[in-house]
Amino acid sequence: MGITVSMTVNGQAVTAELDPRTLLVQFLREYRQLTGTHVGCDTGQCGACTVHLDGRAVKACNILAVQAQGAQILTIEGVAANSELHPMQAAFRDHHGLQCGFCTPGMVMNALELVRKHPDPSEETIRAGLDGNLCRCTGYHNIVKAVQAGAAAMKR
Amino acid sequence: MNAPVIGQPIKRKEDYRFLTGSGMYTDDVTLPGQTYAYFVRSPHAHATIRSIDVSKARAAPGVIAIFTGDDLARAKVGGLPCGWLITDVNGQPMKEPPHPPLAQGKVRYVGDHVAVVIAETLNQAKDAAELVDVDYATLPAVVNAGDARKPGAAVLHDIAPDNTCYVWALGDKAAVDRAFAGADHVTTLEFTNNRLIPNAIEPRAAVAQYSRGDDAYTLYVANQNPHVERLLMTAFVLGLPEHKVRVIAPDVGGGFGSKIYLYAEETVITWAAKQTGRPIKWTAERSESFLSDAHGRDHLTKAELALDKNGTFLAMRVITTANMGAYLSTFASCIPTILYATLLAGQYTTPAIYCQVTAVFTNTAPVDAYRGAGRPEATYVVERLVDTAARETGIDRAEIRRRNFITQFPYQTPVALLYDTGNYEATLAEAMKLADVAGFEARRKQAEDRGKLRGLGYSTYIEACGLAPSNVAGSLGGRAGLFEAGEVRVHPTGTVTVFTGSHSHGQGHETTFAQVVADRLGMPVENIDIVHGDTGRILFGMGTYGSRSIAVGGTAIVKALDKIVAKGRKIAAHMLEAAEADIEFDRGNFKVAGTDKSVTIGQVAFAAYVPHNYPLDKLEPGLNESAFYDPTNFTFPAGSHLCEVEIDPETGQTRIVNFTAVDDFGKIINPMIVEGQVHGGLAQGIGQALLEACVYDPESGQLLTGTYMDYALPRADDLPSFRVATKETPCTHNPLGVKGCGEAGAIGAPAAVINAIIDALAPLGVRDIEMPATAERVWRAMQNTRELKKAA
Known part of the structure; x- marks a missing residue:
């Protein structure tokens, strides 16, 4: 079988x-x-x-x-090279974009895809792009901030 | 290292593991020889079980064992207990029907547990579960609280022939009746507080193991209070010696109340782990979470507010029916009583309040505490009444609140609580400034010009956190203590491990608690680890719920730190050849007053564990102290939430254009974490107001909102960014001055949102709208008034 x-x-x-x-x-x-x-x-x-x-x-x-x-x-x-956080992961930490951590891996993976398509995303683009990922802890406020900051950091 | 760490937005210690996929949630635990459990659940809301035939299922590939309610009854496994005894208006104890972990003779809601199949793989367990042949004789069902006591309604439990668990009351009814009789104005509202499904993103899960060698159990479980879980399971259900069961709640992916309780699944697999001699894992599918996690809210209420001609509140009368579901969950009975009626004074000097609550059984999942637990329901009652009264009397909504605010503290409410401190005018003023209330009418006009309706809603809430003290709770029917335990272990090299009975499942205790310790002991947070969620390592604990962790759990740690410092002072005095009374302690340094002689906490710790130069005749070696702390009062966070909405009159779609929350949580340890807690609470409160509703079919009792396609959990594009700020009146009765912040958003937000919608629709004649205010409901409300106007 x-x-x-x-x-x-x-x-x-x-x-x-x-x-x-x-x-x-x-x-x-x-x-x-x-x-x-x-x-x-x-x-x-x-x-x-x-x-x-x-x-x-x-x-x-x-x-x-x-x-x-x-x-x-x-x-x-x-995602993290060796033990160094990827800029998107670091942005989630710096902007408190996670609480219980359960949705976080999926959020980060989707955020990376979102930034690949939209290197400089607006809040609206981020909210629409994360529509397929549920978070019950953060109210998304800080996730949005983290993705925006992560996108900026990935350009550097 | 003397910079203050309290009040700093320190990045979370726990984030690295969560961001790299290194967390350890219950379903990530895999034990050697592990098997899998799958539960056979009732497809009917109400039915008699005629027979269960497991013969085919038992013969299926990979099946190890199948157990039913009869097996548990034969093994004398008890029922799941309720932790709070409510005494009814006639002095009788509430009706406590048996709650067997696996149904015995009857099922009472869709999803009720009928049998468990244990197999080598999960797929084999599921396949075999389909072969379990249950012969049901279906019975009529009752699902709505308002129908439960109607003549001819289906009866769930023999001991409650009218489906009534209790009728309970609080307050001086005669005084309230008198005040209403003399009132200039009475505002009346009737509404539903919609039933919600908590929906932590990590589904409930458990892994149970039995070790024959030492006759001991280990249970990993997604739970908010592992010591309580163990106490209830061992003492009341399985009859096991408490010290032979270790309960570990590892990383837990959100709780919001739903993981406080002792559930059937972990109880059954713990028992079955011994029967089978194999570790057993059970993880809920999301559909099982919808069906069988304890739900929240579900009240029907008629509320009245009596006012004099100046808009002064004279009295409040609140009559509520609360849905308990099919059985009493662990703390179900105290939510619509002790944590609801006591909050009805809100921020106001209303001198007389009467509340009567009828709790009923229905063929639905059990209802228990969900973020806010009673306090959101109370706030919704008070703040909807106040806004409506303002509209009816023509008094400005901020002004009517100011006229009635409590301004003198301590303040004894007519519903049992003693508020220690607060400044409600300050939070309201700040919120009005941040929300630019002054500019609102201009924004309303601009929206009108674009064909949109704008509304502004207020909600000025109070909550009671850190449920306390134990003896008072006991006198009100509480069957548990409400203290917290903490232990501080300073290691020989000066690093620290703290053991706390609180549990973190997103709240960031590993960082916040480390800041408290770092501040006191003058060391970097990196040198301090917080251990939580393990009965095998932590002395005791009551866990995390009711925004109690920092106020109660944090204080227990402070008390233990006091003992560390007191002992350290003795050791330092010996080391520095000074009198103990001359030793000063400041952030890590023990110093002889008025000299430059000092030793660090690290040196003291080393001396304590290598006691060569040490007062062994007077002092034990080691530097490890524990404390239990029982609070002397609740804490009373409060705040002002202002919501501004814009409604499309063509579609009824409501968009939140601005949400402002100014909260008073007392002293704040980590503002970044506090803001995150507020954001999350607001999202759940807005979810209740606009999106979320648990719906059962009233005939069949089937859950109609059993997936994320039917139950509208807020998504990123449903919500705005929030404006959040804090004001600070320190709590007067705990050493940190803290109040707690976890539930505020969910408590304040629903009334702010609905009041804003009513404000937008009031010019059309809309006076009330039910939660959730979906586009359809808003549109219908507008049509109804238009139709009415046409007819007039």
Whole structure:
């Protein structure tokens, strides 16, 4: 009943034999122990599971692991170079853009995608761009500030 | 290192792990040999269980065990307890129906727990759960609080044949009736305080392990108060020795009240871990969270305010029906009583207040504390009444508030609370300045020119935080203590570990509490770690709820620090060959007064653990102190929230164009974290006012808002940026002068938003609108008045 899946996760080539119904997020969390990618709703509505697949932000609870065959996957664990925070991560810390931290990995992954598309985003662009990521702690106020500051820092 | 750290916006110590995916939430825990639990839940709101056939499911691949309510009954597993006994108006105890962790004979809401399947993998557990054959005989259901006591309504529990848990009252009814009889004006409103689903983004989760070797359990659980969880589970449900159960609440992804309680799921898997001899993990799917997390609010209220001709408040009368859901959750009974009626004085000198609350059972998920817990409901009553009274009497809304503000402290309200301090005029004045109230009429005119309706709403709220003192709570029916515990361990090399009974699930205690210690001991926050959420490491704790952590938990740490300094002074006196009375302590240095002789806390700590030059005859070695602190009163944060909305009359769409909150939280340790708490609370309050509603089908009892496509949790583009500021009147009865800030936003915001909408629509004749004020409701309200005008 197993199916063999190969992909590159955070720069590392990985292969595993999986139950075909295994979701990408299950593969990352349970087979790769990359527990920074979270499951908040399992219906594609909260965005806590957001990762990058071939450079695009996707919700890993909405994709089967087999659909990522041959893909380059980047998770929150691969964003910081060595132990130095990425400018977007640093901006979240500096602007208190996180509280409980559960939505944070998905927010950061989606923010990176947003800045790739809009290097100099307005508040409106950020609020629209984060529409697919739910946060219950911050009221988004400081997340918006963090993404704006992160975008500016990424230009430097 | 003598710069003050209290009051500084220090970046959070916990952020690095959360930003790099290194946090450890309950579902991230994986134990060797771990199995998975999946719960079979009732698809019916109300039904008798005729039989449960698990034979097919038991034979399914990977299944280890299946348990039902009968298995738990045979093992003498008890019911989930309620922690607060309310005594009704006739002196009788509230009705406390049994709350078995797995249903016995009957299910009472959609999502009620029927059986648990434990299997090698989660998919196998889910597959087998589909094979559990439950034969239900469905019964009529009742879901709305207003229907529960109607003749012929479905009856949930034999011990409450009228579905009534209690009828409770507070205040001098005769005095209130007299005041109403002599009033110049009476304002009356009837409204619903809409039922909400808390929706922490981390779903509830638990991992339970039993170790046969030492007959001991370890439970990881997404919970706000692990010691309370352990106490309730061991003493009241499973009958286990408390010291044999270690409860760890690791990183927890938001709570907002919903993770205070002892739930069926973690109770069942803890018990089952011994039966199966294997660790068991359970993690809620979001649909399970919607169905089975404790919900919040759900009141029906008729409220009246009596005024004299000058707009002075004479009396208030409030009659509320509160929905408890199908069973009493852990603190359900005290929310619409002790934490609601006592807040009805608000910021005002209303001399007579009477409140009667009828709590009812319905075929819905249990209702308990959700951010604010009783206080948002009370504030909504008071602030809607005040704004409406102002409109009816033609008195300016700020002016009517000022005329009635409490200005002398301490102030004894007619509903049991003693406010220690506050300055309500100051927060209102500052909020009006920040919100540019002076320029509002011009903005309203400009909006009108663009075809839009603008409104401005006020809400000047009070809350009571740091629920206290224990003996008073006990006399009111509380079945637990309300103190907090803290322990400060100065290590031989001078670094510090603090153990606190408070729990952080987003509030940033690891930083705020470290600032308190750093300030006192004169060391960098990096040298101080805060440990929380583990009954195996922390002496005791009552956990985090009701904005109590800094006021109660922080004070316990201060008391422990006092003991550290007192002992350090003795050690330093010996080291410096001086009299103890001559030793001064200031931020890390013990100094002989009037000299330049001093030793650092680090040197003192080293001497305490390497006691070669040490008064061993008079003093124990070591530098580790603990304290329990029981507060002498509540704290009373207060503030003014001003909301400005713009409504599109064509669509009914409401947009918040400005939200200003000026709050008085007493002394502030970390303003960055406090602002974040306010933002989050405001978002939840605005969510209640504009977006969120838990809806059950009144016939079938099915939850209609069971996904994020149906339950409108605020998203980034639903909300504005906020204008937030603080004023400071220090709390008079705790050493830090702190009051707490976690719930303020959710308490003040709903009335501010609705008052703003009414202000915008008042020229059309709209007087009231129900929450959430969706575009459809606003549009309908406008149409109704237009239709009425046409008809007239």
